[in-house]
Amino acid sequence: MRFRDLLAEYPERREALFAYACALDYAGHEADAASAYERAFAAGLDGDDLRRGLLQYGSTLRNLERFDEAVAALEKADEMFPGHDSVKVFKALALTSAGRSREAVAGLIAPALDRIDSDDLQRYRWALRNYAADLAT
Template identity: 45%
Template sequence: MAPTIAYFQALLAEHPGHPVLIYEVGGAYDTAGQEETARSYYERALALDLDGDVLRRCLCLCQYASTLRWLGELDESLAVLDRARREFPDSDSVRVFRAMTLNDAQRPDEAVAELLTVVTGHAEVTDLGRWAVGLRGLAQWLADGRPE
C-alpha cells in the first residue's frame, strides 16, 4: 500500500483540504492496517463535508465505523453507523458494517437481524423469494429481542 499512500499524499499536497483526497488517503492507510492513522483522515474528511459526494460520504462513514470497530471502540462505531443509517436508510453497506459491529459487541441476534434485512431486501432475485416474508418477520423478532 505504500505506493498508493504516497500517490494520494502527493495529490493531497497539491490540493490540501480536499475532502475526497483526505478520505482516499484514509482508505489507503486503513487498507495498510494503520487504523489509527486512517481514523484521523476519515474524521477530517467528514469534518470538511463530503455531503457533495453522497456515495463517498456513505463509504467514508462505513469505513470510519469499521476502523473504530478494529480499534475496539464498538460504541463509537455503532454511533457512526446509526448516523449513517439515518442519512442512508436504504444502504446495504451500512447494515452489513453495523452487523459486524453488533456481532463484535456480543449482540448476535441484532447482527443476524441486520443481515436478514439485507438478504430479504433482495429475495426476489434469489431463491429466497418464497421465504422472504417469514425471514423479515424473524429479523424483526430478533431485532426486538425475541419477545414472547
C-alpha cells in the same frame, strides 16, 4: 504523486483527506486512517464519498475495537443512505463485535428477504419477519 504530497498541497480539501484516509486504511494504518476520516468529515465530505467514508470509518473503528463508535458511525450511514446493503452488512459485523448479535441478525433478515429471489425463502417470509422483530427487542 504520493498521498502525503497531495494532502500537503490541499490540506483542507475533503477529497484529498478522504483519499488519504482510504490509503492509510488500505495500508493497515487504521488509527491514522480513523483520524483522517474524521478530518474529511469535518471538511464537509458529502454524497457517495460520505457514505463510503462512514462505512469505511465504521469498519476501521471496529478493527480498532472501538465497537460502540463503529456501530454509531454505521447507524448514521444506514440512516443517511438507506438501501445500501454493504452498510447493513458492516453494521451487522459491528453490532456482533459490540455483543449485540441478536440485533445484527435481525438487521440482516429484511434485506435478505427483499433481495434474495427464492421461492423457498419467500415461503417463510411472514415467519422470518416476525422472528426478526423478536430478535430486535
